[in-house]
Amino acid sequence: MAGLWKDGVQCVVNIGFDVDGVSSWLGRDGDFANRPVATTMAEYGPKVGLPRILALLDEYNIKGSFFVPGHTAENHPDIIPDLLDRGHEIAHHGYVHERPAALDEGEERRALETGLEILERQSGARVPGYRSPSWDISPRTLDLLVEYGFTYDSSLMDDDAPYVHDVNGSRLAELPVQWHLDDFPFWGYAPVAGVRGPLSSPEAVTHTWISEFDTLYREGRCYILTLHPQVSGHPSRLSSLEHTIQHIISYPNVAFMRCDEIAQYWLEQGYS
Amino acid sequence: MTGIWPGLTQCTVNLGFDIDAQSNWIGRNPAFRDRPVVMTAADYGPKVGVPRILNLMDEYRLKASFFIPGFTAEQYPDLVREIIARGHEVAGHGYMHLRPAELTLEEEIEDLDRGLEALEKAAGQKITGYRVPGGDASNRTMSLLAERGIVYDSSLMDDDAPYMIETDNGNIVQLPFHWLLDDFPYFAYVPAADMRGPGCSPASVARTWIAEFDGLYTEGRCMILVMHPQVTGHSGHIAALETTIKHMLTKPNVAITTAADIAEQWLGKNG
Numbered sequence: 407m408a409g410l411w412k413d414g415v416q417c418v419v420n421i422g423f424d425v426d427g428v429s430s431w432l433g434r435d436g437d438f439a440n441r442p443v444a445t446t447m448a449e450y451g452p453k454v455g456l457p458r459i460l461a462l463l464d465e466y467n468i469k470g471s472f473f474v475p476g477h478t479a480e481n482h483p484d485i486i487p488d489l490l491d492r493g494h495e496i497a498h499h500g501y502v503h504e505r506p507a508a509l510d511e512g513e514e515r516r517a518l519e520t521g522l523e524i525l526e527r528q529s530g531a532r533v534p535g536y537r538s539p540s541w542d543i544s545p546r547t548l549d550l551l552v553e554y555g556f557t558y559d560s561s562l563m564d565d566d567a568p569y570v571h572d573v574n575g576s577r578l579a580e581l582p583v584q585w586h587l588d589d590f591p592f593w594g595y596a597p598v599a600g601v602r603g604p605l606s607s608p609e610a611v612t613h614t615w616i617s618e619f620d621t622l623y624r625e626g627r628c629y630i631l632t633l634h635p636q637v638s639g640h641p642s643r644l645s646s647l648e649h650t651i652q653h654i655i656s657y658p659n660v661a662f663m664r665c666d667e668i669a670q671y672w673l674e675q676g677y678s
Numbered sequence: 679m680t681g682i683w684p685g686l687t688q689c690t691v692n693l694g695f696d697i698d699a700q701s702n703w704i705g706r707n708p709a710f711r712d713r714p715v716v717m718t719a720a721d722y723g724p725k726v727g728v729p730r731i732l733n734l735m736d737e738y739r740l741k742a743s744f745f746i747p748g749f750t751a752e753q754y755p756d757l758v759r760e761i762i763a764r765g766h767e768v769a770g771h772g773y774m775h776l777r778p779a780e781l782t783l784e785e786e787i788e789d790l791d792r793g794l795e796a797l798e799k800a801a802g803q804k805i806t807g808y809r810v811p812g813g814d815a816s817n818r819t820m821s822l823l824a825e826r827g828i829v830y831d832s833s834l835m836d837d838d839a840p841y842m843i844e845t846d847n848g849n850i851v852q853l854p855f856h857w858l859l860d861d862f863p864y865f866a867y868v869p870a871a872d873m874r875g876p877g878c879s880p881a882s883v884a885r886t887w888i889a890e891f892d893g894l895y896t897e898g899r900c901m902i903l904v905m906h907p908q909v910t911g912h913s914g915h916i917a918a919l920e921t922t923i924k925h926m927l928t929k930p931n932v933a934i935t936t937a938a939d940i941a942e943q944w945l946g947k948n949g
Contacts, residue, residue: 441779442820443813446836447856453836595857598779598814602875605863607882608889640838640858641893642886 410567410626410677416659417623418668420581420630421647422471422560423459424499424537425485427452427636429477433503433539434599444598448636452482455639460492462644466651471665473499473537473560476524486528495664496525497535498556505542514544518554534666537561537632541583552576558669560630567627568672579669581630586614588632593643608646615650623657628668682839682898684947688931689895690940692853692902693742693919694832695731696809697757698775699724699908701749705775705811706871716870720908724754727911732764734916738923742766743937745809745832748773748796755800762801767936769807770794770828777812778819786816794826807938809833809904813857820852821845830941838899840944851941855902858886861909861918880914884921891922895929900940 411418424430428448431438438444463470472489474496479486486496501520509517525533534557538547541561548571551559558579559571571578585591592606592614615631622629631650638647654660663671683690700720703710710716728744735742744761746768751758762768773793778786794805808823810833823831825847830840832853843850857863864878887903894901903919910916926932933943 440817442815442817443779443810443833443835446834446854449836450856454838593858595863597812597857602863604876605858605878605886607878607885609885610882640856640890641897642858642889644893645889 410628411661412671414659415661416626417619417657417661418628419619419654419660419662420471420628420665420668421463421468421633421651421662422473422537422630422665423633423635424473425452425456425478425635426475426499426503427478427481429475429500429503430539431596431599432477433500433505438599441598444596447596451634451636451639452478452485455635456485458639458641458644459635460488462648463494464492466655468651468662469493469495469664471495471497471535473497473535474525475499475503475539476501476521477503479524479528483528486525490529495535495666496529496533497537497665498522498525498533499537500539503539505540506538506544506547507542509544511546514546514550518550522554534558535560535669537583548573548578552578557673558665560665566622566629568668568677570673570678577673579672581628581665581668583630583632584618587618587630589634589637589643593637608642608649611643612646612649615646616653619650619654623660629654630665682944682948683933684943686931687933687943688898688929689933690900690943691891691926691932691934692832692900692937692940693735693740693905693923693934694745694809694903694937695728695742695905695907695910696745696771697724697728697750697754697907698747698771698811699750699753701747701773701775702811703868703871704749705772710870713870716868719868723906723908723911724750724757727907728757728761730911730913730916731907732761732766734920735766736764738927740923740934741936741939743769743807745769745771745807746797747771747775747811748793749775751797751800758797758800759802762803767807767938768797768801768803768805769809769937770797770805771809772811775811777814778810778816779814781816783818786818787822790822790826806830807832807941820850821847824848824850830937832902832937838894838901840900840941840948842949851945853900853902853937853940855904859890859902860904861906861915865909865915880918880921883918887918887922888925891926895932900944902937
């Protein structure tokens with residue numbers, strides 16, 4: 407399996423962040439508004455974790471993709487301009503982090519439209535990318551993404567290189583993801599929500615992420631990490647990301663790309 | 679991000695111990711009173727864990743904070759006095775470890791006042807520090823605490839340095855922590871309560887805590903460790919704490935001190 411990438415690139419890497427803030431908790435259950443420990447834990451993300459992450463990405467000169475629910479953007483209107491200034495990508499991640507599979511068509515359309523409206527108003531640009539909240543799309547999501555003009559989705563799990571959906575004759579890139587390349591299964595912990603992750607050590611998570619990279623690198627595939635500022639923004643966890651980055655950049659011919667760049671490249675090559 | 683501490687202090691650390699004993703289980707479900715295995719696993723805390731922890735604190739000449747539910751204070755008044763006599767801080771933690779977010783206003787006030795009253799009686803002193811039981815404050819909790827003259831609370835999670843909360847009953851300092859700095863998620867195992875933690879090794883927990891400390895130290899922040907004598911008090915688990923302490927003591931200008939002292943230091947510089 408040779409030559410997916412151009413200019414001698416052996417492996418493409420994307421570092422992505424879902425800036426959920428409180429939206430992922432309120433989206434599960436509006437009653438979390440009355441649980442200040444849970445909401446402050448979530449607010450740690452935009453308030454403390456995100457600046458720490460941005461400093462790290464600047465240090466390594468990496469441009470990432472930030473999937474921002476409309477609710478987070480409304481509550482923190484400084485985030486999107488700052489991300490754009492630093493060269494990162496803004497992409498769609500629901501309005502209040504609604505999982506599409508749990509919505510009817512009208513609700514799914516409203517979540518897409520409201521999120522799009524807020525992101526495009528704040529960024530002043532089209533938003534080409536979508537990652538479904540909780541990675542739980544409905545059978546109609548891909549159709550809707552094409553209808554609303556998206557270029558790519560990043561929610562499905564059946565490969566570790568991009569591929570293309572044929573949606574009624576239109577092409578929509580898929581940038582597949584994996585739960586073990588997400589920080590939440592290792593570190594998510596919110597007892598009031600019944601979430602009790604294993605709280606793995608940073609070293610254990612780094613091992614998992616590095617092992618995955620090594621094989622994808624050898625095979626010339628695409629490595630997409632999905633992190634959350636409220637999870638990975640804590641210093642011990644950020645050390646896992648930094649150690650993973652240090653490992654990745656010790657290899658030649660690795661390209662860090664934003665998801666929109668990966669999708670555009672893939673579609674331009676005419677790949678399936 | 680520099681300079682939130684007085685003098686040369688680079689980073690502050692609080693070693694905090696919630697002596698929940700039986701209250702955490704009875705508060706969840708009074709039927710646990712009839713489950714002796716659960717009750718004795720809980721009583722291991724005040725009976726065996728706290729003395730072991732106090733000896734460790736003496737060995738390293740450290741002062742810690744003990745957050746004590748009123749029910750524990752009534753059961754173990756001598757232990758409360760022993761903790762104070764050895765120079766540590768005693769702070770509030772409800773009466774029966776009830777979660778305020780699950781209570782009516784009247785119930786929350788009753789558990790709060792009864793807890794403070796029982797602890798003050800055992801301690802013989804006014805209580806001015808607090809940690810909300812169960813990591814589940816209500817939207818009213820900070821105001822109720824300020825109304826009772828509580829100077830600081832340590833329950834919320836949106837920072838890793840102190841900050842001020844303004845309530846309609848006055849200001850209260852917040853000393854935030856996070857679940858990753860709590861021993862319970864790593865070690866707690868109570869099948870009768872359907873709680874089956876991952877049973878992490880002490881070495882892996884120490885690695886997490888040390889990595890967190892290193893980042894907070896570099897940035898000059900505040901590390902609040904939340905432990906439970908019925909958990910960390912075990913001879914194996916306490917190694918996670920001792921390994922972390924040894925690491926912290928290799929760095930200059932670390933103030934390992936009581937939560938009350940951290941609140942006071944922060945107020946003195948930023949209040």
